[in-house]
Amino acid sequence: MQLKGKTALVSGAGRNNGKAIALTFAREGADLVLVAREMGDALKEVAQECESHGVRVLTFMADMTKPDQVDNVVKQGLDQFSKIDVAVSVLGMRAHSPITDFSYEQWQQGFAVNCHSLFLLAKAVAPGMKEKGGGSIIALGGQATIKAFAKSGMVVASKHALLGLMKNLAIELGPYGIRVNLVNPGRIENVRKNPEWYPDSGGAYNQAEIDRIPLRRVGTNQEIANAALFLASDQSSYVSGTSLFCTGARHLT
Numbered sequence: 001m002q003l004k005g006k007t008a009l010v011s012g013a014g015r016n017n018g019k020a021i022a023l024t025f026a027r028e029g030a031d032l033v034l035v036a037r038e039m040g041d042a043l044k045e046v047a048q049e050c051e052s053h054g055v056r057v058l059t060f061m062a063d064m065t066k067p068d069q070v071d072n073v074v075k076q077g078l079d080q081f082s083k084i085d086v087a088v089s090v091l092g093m094r095a096h097s098p099i100t101d102f103s104y105e106q107w108q109q110g111f112a113v114n115c116h117s118l119f120l121l122a123k124a125v126a127p128g129m130k131e132k133g134g135g136s137i138i139a140l141g142g143q144a145t146i147k148a149f150a151k152s153g154m155v156v157a158s159k160h161a162l163l164g165l166m167k168n169l170a171i172e173l174g175p176y177g178i179r180v181n182l183v184n185p186g187r188i189e190n191v192r193k194n195p196e197w198y199p200d201s202g203g204a205y206n207q208a209e210i211d212r213i214p215l216r217r218v219g220t221n222q223e224i225a226n227a228a229l230f231l232a233s234d235q236s237s238y239v240s241g242t243s244l245f246c247t248g249a250r251h252l253t
Contacts, residue, residue: 002233004029007081009074011064011121012090014039016190017140019046020221021088021228026050028229032057033077033084035064056081064091065112067120074124083132086232087125089139091117099153107154114158115165122169126178134177138231139166140224141182143251145243163243170241179240183227186247187218215248 012018014036036043047057062069093113129135144159169180
């Protein structure tokens with residue numbers, strides 16, 4: 001069990017990659033603080049499945065772009081488990097539209113979800129990690145951390161900012177034994193809650209898109225969870241400030 005004796009916080013844990021990460025961490029022995037902004041019933045089901053692996057689980061409905069709510073989640077998690085060893089931000093907003101069609105409010109919301117949420121989470125968990133001598137902070141980025149795509153200006157700008165934030169956090173928190181990394185998913189078999197964000201496809205991947213992936217297939221939530229597990233575990237004890245691309249090499253094409 002790679003996470004036995006550890007406590008992990010996973011935000012965005014109600015579905016898709018967040019759910020897979022929560023379940024994988026539970027199988028590996030971690031007690032869990034699970035957070036979702038909505039989908040309370042789904043989060044409850046994830047928690048129950050995690051508990052079936054013999055770990056303790058605390059759940060919250062919270063908006064992790066709001067400083068007071070982030071602080072409350074972390075405080076209660078520390079009160080319950082006395083420590084948070086791993087913190088994972090799975091939040092993502094991927095609305096696709098010409099940049100001139102975004103309102104300023106939508107632009108701000110995108111940055112809040114895609115970038116500011118990591119700042120708030122790291123700021124909240126870092127003091128406790130410093131006190132206990134280390135920890136691992138992980139965020140999900142994507143190909144937009146290094147590439148630009150048409151009709152994706154907000155996503156690209158905010159994910160580039162996320163990459164820069166991760167690098168700075170790795171430098172600033174490294175002396176305290178805190179590692180900070182990104183998992184960058186490519187095309188993954190997710191159930192799209194907001195198909196309107198993908199006006200050209202509804203969120204589905206057509207064969208032409210799949211053919212552009214060197215491995216010639218889309219990835220799975222479990223494959224993203226496996227990458228997060230590596231970065232959360234002691235197997236990556238000298239890995240910090242890096243981006244782990246889980247794209248089937250699509251980010252190279």
